[in-house]
Amino acid sequence: MSGTSDDTPRATLAEVARTAGVSVSTVSKVLNGRPGVSAETRTEIEELLDRRHYNRRNSPRPIAPLIDILCYEVDSAWAVEAISGVERIARQQAMGVVVSGTNDRHAADPAWLEGVLNRNPLGVISLISTLPTEQIKQLRARNIPLVTMDAGDSPDSSGRGDVPSIGSADFSGGYAATKHLLDLGHRTIGMITGPSDLMVSTARVAGFRAAVETAGLSVDPDLIRPGEFHHADGLAQGHLLLTRENRPTAIFAGSDVQALGVYEAARALRIGIPDQLSVVGYDDLPLAPWTAPPLTTIRVPLAEMSKEATRLLRALRDDPNLTVPRIEVATSLVVRESTASIDLDP
Amino acid sequence: MSGTSDDTPRATLAEVARTAGVSVSTVSKVLNGRPGVSAETRTEIEELLDRRHYNRRNSPRPIAPLIDILCYEVDSAWAVEAISGVERIARQQAMGVVVSGTNDRHAADPAWLEGVLNRNPLGVISLISTLPTEQIKQLRARNIPLVTMDAGDSPDSSGRGDVPSIGSADFSGGYAATKHLLDLGHRTIGMITGPSDLMVSTARVAGFRAAVETAGLSVDPDLIRPGEFHHADGLAQGHLLLTRENRPTAIFAGSDVQALGVYEAARALRIGIPDQLSVVGYDDLPLAPWTAPPLTTIRVPLAEMSKEATRLLRALRDDPNLTVPRIEVATSLVVRESTASIDLDP
Numbered sequence: 054m055s056g057t058s059d060d061t062p063r064a065t066l067a068e069v070a071r072t073a074g075v076s077v078s079t080v081s082k083v084l085n086g087r088p089g090v091s092a093e094t095r096t097e098i099e100e101l102l103d104r105r106h107y108n109r110r111n112s113p114r115p116i117a118p119l120i121d122i123l124c125y126e127v128d129s130a131w132a133v134e135a136i137s138g139v140e141r142i143a144r145q146q147a148m149g150v151v152v153s154g155t156n157d158r159h160a161a162d163p164a165w166l167e168g169v170l171n172r173n174p175l176g177v178i179s180l181i182s183t184l185p186t187e188q189i190k191q192l193r194a195r196n197i198p199l200v201t202m203d204a205g206d207s208p209d210s211s212g213r214g215d216v217p218s219i220g221s222a223d224f225s226g227g228y229a230a231t232k233h234l235l236d237l238g239h240r241t242i243g244m245i246t247g248p249s250d251l252m253v254s255t256a257r258v259a260g261f262r263a264a265v266e267t268a269g270l271s272v273d274p275d276l277i278r279p280g281e282f283h284h285a286d287g288l289a290q291g292h293l294l295l296t297r298e299n300r301p302t303a304i305f306a307g308s309d310v311q312a313l314g315v316y317e318a319a320r321a322l323r324i325g326i327p328d329q330l331s332v333v334g335y336d337d338l339p340l341a342p343w344t345a346p347p348l349t350t351i352r353v354p355l356a357e358m359s360k361e362a363t364r365l366l367r368a369l370r371d372d373p374n375l376t377v378p379r380i381e382v383a384t385s386l387v388v389r390e391s392t393a394s395i396d397l398d399p
Numbered sequence: 400m401s402g403t404s405d406d407t408p409r410a411t412l413a414e415v416a417r418t419a420g421v422s423v424s425t426v427s428k429v430l431n432g433r434p435g436v437s438a439e440t441r442t443e444i445e446e447l448l449d450r451r452h453y454n455r456r457n458s459p460r461p462i463a464p465l466i467d468i469l470c471y472e473v474d475s476a477w478a479v480e481a482i483s484g485v486e487r488i489a490r491q492q493a494m495g496v497v498v499s500g501t502n503d504r505h506a507a508d509p510a511w512l513e514g515v516l517n518r519n520p521l522g523v524i525s526l527i528s529t530l531p532t533e534q535i536k537q538l539r540a541r542n543i544p545l546v547t548m549d550a551g552d553s554p555d556s557s558g559r560g561d562v563p564s565i566g567s568a569d570f571s572g573g574y575a576a577t578k579h580l581l582d583l584g585h586r587t588i589g590m591i592t593g594p595s596d597l598m599v600s601t602a603r604v605a606g607f608r609a610a611v612e613t614a615g616l617s618v619d620p621d622l623i624r625p626g627e628f629h630h631a632d633g634l635a636q637g638h639l640l641l642t643r644e645n646r647p648t649a650i651f652a653g654s655d656v657q658a659l660g661v662y663e664a665a666r667a668l669r670i671g672i673p674d675q676l677s678v679v680g681y682d683d684l685p686l687a688p689w690t691a692p693p694l695t696t697i698r699v700p701l702a703e704m705s706k707e708a709t710r711l712l713r714a715l716r717d718d719p720n721l722t723v724p725r726i727e728v729a730t731s732l733v734v735r736e737s738t739a740s741i742d743l744d745p
Contacts, residue, residue: 118514119497136498149498151498152482153496154486172495345662
């Protein structure tokens with residue numbers, strides 16, 4: 054029985070093909086990152102090549118002057134800012150940016166992966182929370198660096214810990230937004246979160262809780278409402294919060310777009326902002342100052358994050374073994390006109 | 400003297416290089432669309448090759464499964480919708496989308512063009528108004544199809560007429576928006592236009608004028624204000640319109656984003672929408688129903704236009720001599736809550 058120790062003789066292409074039960078041409082496709090091989094077969098052959106110490110040629114394929122961005126929703130206001138940030142940097146470096154969407158927050162289309170392997174870009178920036186380990190391995194086998202940008206990792210996959218990520222200080226952001234409302238005198242504060250399987254949501258909720266508790270108050274779990282980062286969630290959860298008994302005088306929304314949903318819920322109930330309700334958003338998208346009233350929000354420095362992600366791809370190409378800690382850039386509170394103080398003793 | 404008639408002997412690569420005073424390797428780069436040749440030299444050699452009937456090999460380079468999109472502003476809400484429309488179609492066809500911005504509404508970066516020639520995509524969809532003739536010729540020499548999508552052509556370059564374009568019915572859109580306001584009883588209607596060098600603006604203004612005149616009224620040129628399609632222009636021009644004597648009771652903005660600028664101008668002057676002012680936008684972006692009040696606007700079917708543009712690229716690859724008339728898709732009025740009737744005899 055042949056072991057996997059270092060003195061196993063190196064396999065030829067034909068031997069690998071025979072062992073895998075495929076043609077030599079299929080093995081060659083996998084080796085050269087060409088399309089036309091199913092993901093399963095590709096993985097199987099990659100593993101076999103690793104196990105049999107196949108001597109990959111030392112002349113790697115040329116790197117295309119492209120950066121791939123993978124998004125969950127290409128047209129979300131958040132993705133747009135990230136894409137245009139990366140595009141600006143890439144253009145300065147005479148590189149193109151390939152933008153792809155996926156319908157699944159936790160995986161890319163197999164056809165997308167095949168395209169990436171085939172075009173061999175400088176690297177991949179993923180705006181979706183995770184890629185399946187299988188897809189990560191296939192990129193790695195081709196030395197194509199992968200960096201995730203918030204959307205953020207699932208809290209429970211942080212143990213995986215081997216995909217470099219660029220994030221922003223979500224805990225601090227949640228804390229700053231909430232402290233701002235507390236400082237204005239609000240005591241009943243609602244929060245609408247992002248999806249609970251995203252680290253960014255979890256960290257912001259933790260910041261909210263920490264601020265409330267630091268102020269010597271207790272957190273009413275009914276005031277924390279879950280939602281996607283969508284307008285419809287801000288509208289629905291905003292309506293629920295604003296029609297409950299002892300309704301909140303302030304709402305901290307998970308995104309600027311959600312905050313606009315809260316605006317609509319308040320408008321339908323004839324609750325004035327900021328006189329009767331303060332609202333804080335999250336992201337500071339270009340539309341935040343255009344809302345009526347202009348939105349107080351937490352600024353996420355997406356341009357800076359995009360720059361950092363691009364820089365990191367290049368560093369990883371130069372040294373694939375580079376160990377990158379998670380990089381977090383600072384968030385900041387931007388006060389506009391959607392928040393106001395309330396009288397503590399009416 | 401050697402003529403350009405059909406019996407001119409076909410040149411060899413070396414002869415072309417000698418005539419142009421460059422190396423054979425430079426000519427070869429031009430022939431194969433590889434980078435490293437200045438735009439001027441490339442053009443000169445292309446022309447020489449054409450004149451000398453250089454026999455291009457009949458085995459063309461493979462077409463990369465990519466579509467290039469060129470935008471003026473990658474993060475404009477309009478561009479985002481177009482990009483995500485093309486991306487959805489491209490993904491169904493297992494193609495990637497390369498997104499590039501330019502700082503010039505009338506030209507692409509030379510580095511961009513070089514990248515496109517190098518990667519040989521299915522084709523280019525341009526969201527900027529025009530490309531210089533030189534850049535168009537270089538794409539054509541490589542058989543890379545180019546389709547423009549509104550942004551629209553400059554009115555005065557329509558004579559060029561040889562780049563296929565996909566547009567929407569801007570004249571009808573301008574007419575429908577204005578007629579809606581006239582039907583509600585408005586008689587003093589302001590209009591904020593797009594840039595005057597874009598056909599889309601010109602056509603919408605023409606629609607506005609036609610509707611006003613059809614109603615038996617005359618057009619007050621002071622009520623037609625120029626602007627970019629930006630929030631800042633809606634705010635500035637909206638303010639001017641709303642502070643003039645005999646202020647308009649309705650404003651037709653050139654874009655949804657401009658309309659939000661008008662909202663802000665009205666809010667600052669404490670003019671209520673729709674009670675004291677009706678506002679109509681243009682585009683029907685996702686944010687239109689989220690505004691306060693939800694915006695009445697003209698819907699531009701960007702998804703349909705993106706689909707059409709992608710289809711056209713493929714058709715042009717199959718038959719580069721295909722003659723394509725300009726394609727216009729229909730626009731439609733979407734009535735929400737920013738428009739209301741006024742009392743004609745107060």
